Structure formats: C-alpha cells, structure tokens
Amino acid sequence: MPAGISVHVGLNKVDPARYEGWDGALNACENDARDMAALAGAAGFSDTVLLTPDGTVDQVTGALREAAGSLGPGDILLFTYSGHGGQVPDTTGDDDEADSLDETLVLYDRQFLDDEVNREFRAFADGVRIVALLDCCHSGTAIEMPGAATPETGVRLMPPFRQQEIYARDQGFFEDLQRSLAKDSPNGETSQATALLISGCQDNQFSLDGDANGAFTGALLEVWDSGAFRGGYRSFHRAIQSRLPATQSPNLYTTGAPPPTFLRQRPFTV
Template sequence: MATGLALHIGLNRVDPDRYEGWDGALVACENDARDMARIARAAGFESTVLLTPDCTVAGVTAALDQAAARLGPGDILLFSYSGHGGQVADDSGSDAEPDALDETLVLYDRQFLDDEVQRAFRAFADGVRIVALLDCCHSGSGIEVPGGGAAAEGTPRYLPEPRQRQLSDRDRSFYEELRRSLAKEASADGAAPDAVLVSACQDNQVASDGDVNGAFTAALLRVWDDGAFTGGYRDFHRAIQRRLPPTQSPNLYLTGTPAPDFLSQRPFTI
C-alpha cells in the first residue's frame, strides 16, 4: 500500500531582525496550513504542520529530508505553503531565468529560492508523486521558474518591492554562491522530479490574504467541498481558477514528466 506524507507551512509573520525591521504580518496563513492538514489527514496522509517561528530554512529542509528518506516509488508527498512570496535578482548570466529574477518562499529567517525547492524535491526517489500547493504571490511556477508583478484585492502576500531590493542587495553574494552550488547539484542529479504545482496566481501576479483563509485556499476549500470533488488535478485547477478574479489566476505547472494517470487522479489520492 502506498504511503502519503504531507508538510504544511503557514507563516503569519517573519523575523524582523532578518528582514531589516519588516515583520510581514498576515492574518490567514496559519489557518491555511491547518485547513490543508485537515484535508490531508482525512485522505490518509501523515501530516506535519510548521507554523510561523518554526518555518525556518532549517526546519523546512529537515522536514522535507525526513519525508524523502521515508518515501519510495509509488508513494506521494503533499507540500503546501501559505505566506509571502518574494523575488531576488538573478545575476547568473546565461543560466539566469528570462526575467533575471528568482522566485522565493519568504520563510521566517530568510528567503528560500525556487531552486532550493527543486533541490529538496530532487532528493525524493524516482517514482514518488509530488504535489505542491502554494498560496503566495508570484507562485505560478514557484517550484522551478519565477516571474513578475500585478495587483490583487485585499492584502497581498508579497515582500514589498523596496524591501525586496534592499534585501537582494544585502544578500547578493550569499545567493550568488548558493546558486552556483545548486546548479552543480542539479547538473549532477539529472532530470527534474515529477511534480505537480497548483499555485495561487501567475508569476506576474500577487495573491490575496483574507480574514480566515487566503483567497486561493478559500477557493480550494470550496471546490474540494469536504471531499465531494471527483475530478483530476487539471479539473481541480480549473475549478479553483473559476472562483478567483483575473487579477489572481491560479496556475497549473509541471516539472519532469508526471504520468497521465497521476494527473487524472483525484487530488489528495494516496
């Protein structure tokens, strides 16, 4: 029988000492993580929930490493993130992404590059199904390739642009060295993992916070309807997309070559 492990991350703020005085206060991200864990547990997943101060780079990578050590071919990882999304300048020349920006998950102690997400996912055995649900800004391809900026209703879940520039300048040498290391690892590891991302918005958009849940998570919960939903991942994505405005259009993004029967499975199927 297949094993399902889930990691749910929710940050209502970050450490201002690590973000030049900015605490990034949000309302609904911890609720999002708890609600995603509730769905996952009902579907039979063993879930780990990390909330605000525990959502450090070390904490998140340790939880993903533990999951990678336990899962084998035919098993499934569910990874959900709710918090701020950010971007940092990518000065890696010919290897840089088209917009010269790396997308990030804004963890409690520092920004976590999309390339670092890929490294964590590459640690899983071939044949492990990986599903990522990202409720943050600029998340359209946040498990691999990043993007731009637009407007949404409500409080946006993004690191403000002036702060992004300040942090990007401050940490430029750190991220340059990190990218070089990640690029070497990626070339040695070969193909990208087979992963399915359903994100809160496109790369050039922002995602809205809410009083109870983020706009994306709230739409997901309505579509899921306590398990009444019966379609596959493409149907799931389209149904969520219909419940959100054009300014926040969820994306379906694939890495590797997920099998057709994986994509046609009902979400949260172990």
C-alpha cells in the same frame, strides 16, 4: 499500500530581525496550513505543520528530507506553503529563468530559493508523486512582472523595495548559494523533479490574503468540499480558477514528466 506524507508551512509574519525590521504581517496563513493539514489527514496522509516561528529554512528542509528518506515509488508527498513570495536576481547565467529572477518562499529566517525547493524535490526516489500548493505571490510559472502596481494591503507579496534592500545586504550569500545549487545539479545542468504545482496566481498577479483563509486556499477548500470532489487535478485546478476573479488566476504546471495517470487521479489520493 502507498504511503502519503504532507508538509504544511504557514507564516503570519517573519522575523523582523532578519528582514530589516519588516515583519510581513498577514492574517490567514496559519489557518491555511492547519486547514490543509486537516484535509490531508482525512485523505490518509501523515503530516508535519510548521507555523510562523517554526517556518525556518532548517525546519522546512528537515521535514522534506525526512519525507524523502521515507517515501518510495508509488508514494506521494504533499507540500503546501502559505505566506509571502519574493524574488532575487539569478546570477548563475544558466538560463533556467527566462527573466533572470529566482522565485522565493519568504520563510521566517530568510528567503528560500525556488532552486532550493527543486533540490529538495530531486532527493525523492523516482516514482514518488509530488504535489505542491503555493498560496503566495510570485507563484506562477515565472515570477511577478517587475513594476506591476502593488495594492496597499492584503496581498502576499514581499514589498519590492524591501526585496531590493535585503538582497543588497545578502547578495554575496545568495550568489554563493546559487552557484552551489547549479553545481549540485546532475551533470552540471539545471534539472527539475517530477512534480505537479498548483500555484495561487499567474506571473503578473497577486495572491490575496483573507480573514479566515487566503483567497486561493479558501477556493480550494470550497472545491474540495470535504472530499466530495471527484475529478482529476486538471478539473480541480479549473474549478478553483472559476471561483476567483480574473485578477487572481491560479496556475497549473508540471516539472519533469508526471505520468498522465497521476494527473487524472483524484487530488490527494494516497
């Protein structure tokens, strides 16, 4: 029988000591992680839930690596993240980012590059189904457009001025990390794991926070309807999209080459 492992990360704030005094306070990210873990548990997944202070780089990578060591062909990983999104310049010159910017998940202790997420996904055996649900800004096919108007409150966006300030402080670290990740890619080339992503918004939009859940996660839970939903991933995405305003339009894209049978499966099928 196939096995399912899920990892759920929800950060209502970050460590201000690591972000130049900014704590990134949000309302609903821990609720999102708990609710997604409950959904996954009901669908037959075992789960790891990492909330705020536990949402560190070491703990997130540790949970993903433990899952990679356990899952084989035909099994499934579900990875969900609710928190802030950010960006740093991509200095490797390998053309894997059209806008020369790497997306980041703003974890408790530092920003986690999209290339780091991809490295962890590549560690899974061929044939493992990977589903990622990211409820944060900068979560479309590319990162948010520089210079876009930023709402005052209620968005899961690391403020651009804070991104610039922290990047200036940590530029050497990120440049070394990006070079290391590029070298680790097979044949020295950029590669991607075979995975399916439903993100909280498009490139030039914001993912909204909320009182009980983020707007994206709340819509997802409504569509799922405690397991009553019966379509595939594409219809699942469209139904979530229909419940959100045009200012936040969730995106669906794949990396690698997920088989059509995977995309047609009912979401969260172990």
